[in-house]
Amino acid sequence: MSTLPKFLLLNQQKNPGSPAIREKKLGIWHTLNWGQLADEVRVVAAALLLEGIQRGDRIGLLGENRPRLFSAMAAVQWVGGVVVPLFTDTNAQEIISPIQSAGIAFVFAENQEQVDKLLSLMPQCPSLRRVVYDDELGMRHYGQSQLLSYEALMAKGRTGLVEVGAQLDSELECGSGKDPAALFFTSGTTGPARGVLHTHEALISRVQSAIKSEGLSSSDTSLAYLPPAWLAQHVFAYVIPMVSGSCVCCPESSETMLSDMREMGPTLFLAPPRVLEALLTQISIRINNTGGIKRSIYDACMAVAKRVGAGVLSGKQVSTVDRITFRLSDAIIYSPLRDVLGLSRVRKAYCAGESIGADLLLFYRSLGIDLKQVYGSAEMGLFATLQATDPGLSGSVGRPAPGLELSLSPAGEVLFRAPDPFSGYYQDTDSTRIRTDAEGWFYTGDMGWLDQQGELHLVGRKQDIGSLKNGGLFAPKFLENKLKFSIYINEVIVLGKDCDAVCALVDIDSEAVGNWADKQGLSYTGFTDLVALDDVYRLIGEVITETNAELANDPNLAHAQVHRFVLLPKRLEPDDGEVTRMRKVRREVIAQRFTSLVQALYDDSAVVQFDAPVRYENGSTGQISATVMIGSARVFAAPTLHKAA
Amino acid sequence: MDASMHAHDSTPDAPQRGFPIGGPILELEGVSLRFGGVKALTNISFNVLEHEIRAIIGPNGAGKSSMLNVINGVYRPQEGTIKLHGKLLADMTPNRAAQIGISRTFQNIALFKGMTVLDNIMAGCSLREHASFLEIALQTPRARQEETENREKVEHIIEFLQIEHIRKTPVKRLPYGLQKRVELGRALAAEPKILLLDEPMAGMNIEEKQDMCRFILDVNDHFGTTVVLIEHDMGVVMDLSDRVVVLDYGKKIGDGPPDEVRSDPEVIKAYLGVAD
Numbered sequence: 041m042s043t044l045p046k047f048l049l050l051n052q053q054k055n056p057g058s059p060a061i062r063e064k065k066l067g068i069w070h071t072l073n074w075g076q077l078a079d080e081v082r083v084v085a086a087a088l089l090l091e092g093i094q095r096g097d098r099i100g101l102l103g104e105n106r107p108r109l110f111s112a113m114a115a116v117q118w119v120g121g122v123v124v125p126l127f128t129d130t131n132a133q134e135i136i137s138p139i140q141s142a143g144i145a146f147v148f149a150e151n152q153e154q155v156d157k158l159l160s161l162m163p164q165c166p167s168l169r170r171v172v173y174d175d176e177l178g179m180r181h182y183g184q185s186q187l188l189s190y191e192a193l194m195a196k197g198r199t200g201l202v203e204v205g206a207q208l209d210s211e212l213e214c215g216s217g218k219d220p221a222a223l224f225f226t227s228g229t230t231g232p233a234r235g236v237l238h239t240h241e242a243l244i245s246r247v248q249s250a251i252k253s254e255g256l257s258s259s260d261t262s263l264a265y266l267p268p269a270w271l272a273q274h275v276f277a278y279v280i281p282m283v284s285g286s287c288v289c290c291p292e293s294s295e296t297m298l299s300d301m302r303e304m305g306p307t308l309f310l311a312p313p314r315v316l317e318a319l320l321t322q323i324s325i326r327i328n329n330t331g332g333i334k335r336s337i338y339d340a341c342m343a344v345a346k347r348v349g350a351g352v353l354s355g356k357q358v359s360t361v362d363r364i365t366f367r368l369s370d371a372i373i374y375s376p377l378r379d380v381l382g383l384s385r386v387r388k389a390y391c392a393g394e395s396i397g398a399d400l401l402l403f404y405r406s407l408g409i410d411l412k413q414v415y416g417s418a419e420m421g422l423f424a425t426l427q428a429t430d431p432g433l434s435g436s437v438g439r440p441a442p443g444l445e446l447s448l449s450p451a452g453e454v455l456f457r458a459p460d461p462f463s464g465y466y467q468d469t470d471s472t473r474i475r476t477d478a479e480g481w482f483y484t485g486d487m488g489w490l491d492q493q494g495e496l497h498l499v500g501r502k503q504d505i506g507s508l509k510n511g512g513l514f515a516p517k518f519l520e521n522k523l524k525f526s527i528y529i530n531e532v533i534v535l536g537k538d539c540d541a542v543c544a545l546v547d548i549d550s551e552a553v554g555n556w557a558d559k560q561g562l563s564y565t566g567f568t569d570l571v572a573l574d575d576v577y578r579l580i581g582e583v584i585t586e587t588n589a590e591l592a593n594d595p596n597l598a599h600a601q602v603h604r605f606v607l608l609p610k611r612l613e614p615d616d617g618e619v620t621r622m623r624k625v626r627r628e629v630i631a632q633r634f635t636s637l638v639q640a641l642y643d644d645s646a647v648v649q650f651d652a653p654v655r656y657e658n659g660s661t662g663q664i665s666a667t668v669m670i671g672s673a674r675v676f677a678a679p680t681l682h683k684a685a
Numbered sequence: 686m687d688a689s690m691h692a693h694d695s696t697p698d699a700p701q702r703g704f705p706i707g708g709p710i711l712e713l714e715g716v717s718l719r720f721g722g723v724k725a726l727t728n729i730s731f732n733v734l735e736h737e738i739r740a741i742i743g744p745n746g747a748g749k750s751s752m753l754n755v756i757n758g759v760y761r762p763q764e765g766t767i768k769l770h771g772k773l774l775a776d777m778t779p780n781r782a783a784q785i786g787i788s789r790t791f792q793n794i795a796l797f798k799g800m801t802v803l804d805n806i807m808a809g810c811s812l813r814e815h816a817s818f819l820e821i822a823l824q825t826p827r828a829r830q831e832e833t834e835n836r837e838k839v840e841h842i843i844e845f846l847q848i849e850h851i852r853k854t855p856v857k858r859l860p861y862g863l864q865k866r867v868e869l870g871r872a873l874a875a876e877p878k879i880l881l882l883d884e885p886m887a888g889m890n891i892e893e894k895q896d897m898c899r900f901i902l903d904v905n906d907h908f909g910t911t912v913v914l915i916e917h918d919m920g921v922v923m924d925l926s927d928r929v930v931v932l933d934y935g936k937k938i939g940d941g942p943p944d945e946v947r948s949d950p951e952v953i954k955a956y957l958g959v960a961d
Contacts, residue, residue, distance in 0.1 A: 067849075
């Protein structure tokens with residue numbers, strides 16, 4: 041099998057009646073089986089041929105996870121087209137560059153909102169000639185000739201099915217694994233988004249090795265709730281089901297995701313660290329709001345989990361008493377908790393997108409959830425490394441996937457080489473040259489090291505890592521993950537490269553801090569008011585002090601204690617460019633936007649005036665202005681180093 | 686949102702509406718309402734055209750809510766007539782108003798606080814149920830089929846108002862803006878021809894107001910529902926409505942399209958209190 045549409049037909053032959061996609065619509069789950077899905081895809085593919093789509097054409101997808109999004113993807117690939125999933129929560133300006141650089145002429149859009157966006161940028165994107173929309177709500181009065189409803193497209197395909205039947209078969213037949221299948225744009229953490237082409241073969245072979253090593257099967261179920269424009273989500277919700285014949289579920293809306301997940305009980309779960317952090321925050325808030333007895337039972341059980349849970353999951357030797365207490369705690373706390381989170385049937389949970397903090401990983405693993413970190417990127421694909429069955433707590437991301445070569449540059453940068461080497465950024469040879477060398481090695485930009493078992497450990501992004509003025513190593517991601525484990529901190533940016541001391545910009549979790557403030561009887565009007573409260577500064581100061589105490593115990597980390605911090609007077613927003621659409625922090629933008637705060641952290645000011653323009657979701661702009669305090673945390677003396685023998 | 690808020694602008698490229706404005710659906714002629722010696726409404730006449738959005742505005746105590754209460758039969762006016770589709774409505778009661786297709790929402794939300802969003806909206810369907818109390822209690826096939834149909838209808842409303850995530854939440858736990866949306870949902874469940882909205886935007890923040898505007902425009906556009914609304918927020922009224930009636934001390938002092946009403950010296954005086 042060489043292309044994804046061929047897998048689709050294989051699934052149709054093998055298990056026509058088993059579920060391919062489930063979708064919750066009007067409060068009821070509807071199932072599309074492989075037979076129905078393949079029939080629909082064939083019709084859409086016929087319509088695409090009639091629309092004049094040719095092999096190699098790039099076709100945009102601007103929608104959330106809906107069955108029709110997946111059928112459209114398969115249909116595009118059937119006729120040899122390349123799918124280009126785009127982020128839906130962007131404003132119109134942000135999708136101009138992908139549409140222009142990929143020369144997109146045809147887009148599948150979800151609804152009126154996305155259609156409006158596309159219509160508004162048509163003057164700048166002359167290549168765009170057709171927009172197909174799924175949801176007809178509000179679309180009645182649109183007369184533009186470029187627009188076509190999905191229903192109308194299907195009707196066109198149905199009538200033309202006989203006419204182009206032979207061509208459909210030959211298009212499918214001549215598809216090869218070397219054909220490009222999808223074009224993804226990088227998350228743009230460290231610069232403008234760049235396109236990366238993936239062939240069918242690259243996507244399929246990686247998934248096949250993951251299926252083998254992770255034991256995935258056609259009886260698995262996953263939930264498609266992350267942006268389709270994210271490669272990891274694409275692999276999880278589209279490539280894996282196609283190749284393994286498993287089922288993917290589309291929640292009703294992003295707000296209902298948690299209850300939908302509980303209803304469907306997926307067996308595979310993919311989440312970026314921020315989702316796992318948010319879940320933990322939700323749990324903590326709800327536990328904090330319950331009565332004393334319940335809370336103490338929870339705390340006692342979680343202490344047991346922390347002590348022995350991870351060991352039990354990994355099959356390590358645990359004393360009989362511990363084993364019994366763990367079983368008991370599982371019955372009264374962990375199991376109901378897994379159920380509430382919709383994770384009770386999860387066999388494999390993966391964390392992708394960024395490196396996860398050890399504390400967070402431990403929390404989920406000690407609840408009995410087999411959560412693993414997977415490593416990958418838009419350039420390398422997901423599952424660039426695979427973990428052995430027991431990831432333990434070493435923090436490694438595992439060994440390279442079969443067929444991939446892994447190496448480290450002399451400076452410690454992680455390098456990868458694939459049999460079909462990274463084909464380069466789409467129409468961007470300059471960036472390609474910077475990231476690849478003559479021997480075909482791809483420079484990931486991540487710093488890491490290999491342990492004795494040959495497993496890869498990641499330290500952080502190359503440009504973030506450095507040293508303090510006194511020479512101590514500075515690896516911000518590690519510190520940030522430690523701090524972010526606190527439910528009160530949503531995001532934190534640690535500074536200190538080439539500086540005297542480590543300082544932090546803290547983005548508080550407004551829900552958790554708000555809940556805390558309510559309990560303390562503090563009054564505030566809104567976010568900006570909440571972050572300016574002395575008590576909130578004290579709260580965050582305590583969190584940082586605790587982390588400092590932990591760091592001080594480790595002679596290698598004692599120098600990295602956080603001295604001063606500010607609470608950011610605004611949330612970090614993708615519309616302001618501070619975080620990517622996947623909510624990953626953009627350090628350069630933040631350093632530049634919050635210059636006055638950074639300066640104040642390093643001179644001895646106690647307060648600083650902050651002004652910045654802000655951009656709202658609808659594209660309009662405003663101004664934020666606030667007086668920001670500088671907080672300081674207690675710093676502990678480092679333990680005296682044991683004299684080397 | 687900005688552009689869509691002006692869906693009724695008469696600019697040439699504004700989209701045409703789903704249901705063009707028709708003839709008078711509701712006509713009030715010389716309506717007067719007194720509580721003892723207090724004149725709440727004095728000799729009010731105006732009409733509402735089919736498929737239009739008609740606003741009633743006026744300062745506090747101008748008689749706006751009384752006007753709405755007269756239309757749906759809570760108060761019976763001492764003088765004057767009300768015609769629906771040209772037919773005289775005598776002996777109007779709220780129940781009867783609901784049966785002939787007039788639904789309403791209230792200024793201070795009147796939902797069943799302990800019931801879920803779903804149950805509240807389902808309650809709005811009850812008028813259209815034909816199964817008897819006994820049939821429902823015994824769960825006869827007819828009662829069950831009716832319930833299934835109603836549930837489907839309600840789910841469409843839930844999707845339309847984008848409240849899927851709170852479907853099973855008790856109403857009392859919801860913020861004010863969402864409760865208002867649920868109340869609109871319950872009014873829609875009765876499939877009204879005329880929807881009376883008593884200050885649908887009161888107490889909302891800007892974002893909630895924008896959402897509510899969008900929903901009112903959509904209801905009007907998709908279902909062709911005629912909307913009569915009372916509102917304080919002048920900006921909202923001007924953007925939303927096709928025609929405006931202005932009341933002051935129980936008397937009609939203006940009537941016409943928003944632009945015309947806005948520049949009427951009488952209206953400006955009532956609103957801004959210009960010194961004589």
